[in-house]
Amino acid sequence: MRPILPTLLVCATLHALPAFATSYEFVPAPQTDLNRMYRIDKVTGEVISCQYGLQESGGGIGQTVCFGAGEGAGPQAPSEYGLVASRHAREAGVFRVNYRTGEMSICFVLVKKEQVVCTQQAKPGADGTEGSPIAGTATTRPGPGATPSQGGRP
Template sequence: MPAARLLAPFALLLVAVPAAAEEFAFLAAPHHDLNRVFRVNRETGEVGACQYAVKDGSVGVTLCFPAGEGAGAQEAGAYDLVATNHAKEAGVYRVDRRSGAMSVCYVLGEQTVCTPPAR
């Protein structure tokens, strides 16, 4: 019985870890010739993107584009990412499943940007 009391706090940690795994959603851009993946914070709506780049003499690098204009934190919501079926589309939609608002997000220069939300 004393061992069970000692392990109880660690059991709570194991239960909390899966909840944190749902904080972000990820989606590849639908463009067939682009190796870019977008991420959205499900609660805040902040969007970013990363892609692989070749670097001579190494295994390559991961280039990440932080949130820029319109891609920062929004009003609290239930955000997700949705891609179109357009084979040459480099951006994705950020959708708020609570309000129905949508923005188009894409990489511009060295930042991820999003259009103003609309319904």
């Protein structure tokens, strides 16, 4: 009977470990004049965003304005997700990456809808050529004029 007690203790300890693991990752938007922070659930890939907003009435110190998960930003298939900000000083969105599959999507805030949206996940082909999205009709490469100008570069 004595060997059972230590085994049960080890099993109970291992079962409690996931509760202490970090569940979220936080990344600021790369845009240098924007005070926006993105949050991702590292298991589900769900993305939200919050930023500072001025309080219109009563003076005060302002308020935290958050944007919930909209189209494409909700929970994905369970995996290991993260956020990566580009180095573009005028980019307000971030990349959602799936570290297990190599898939990526772009997430950004649609202020008019007050929500975070993400493109469909896609990854390049094994030969380095452009891949296709996992589902739907979106393409991995936007057409001309789909992104804002980056300081006159082509």
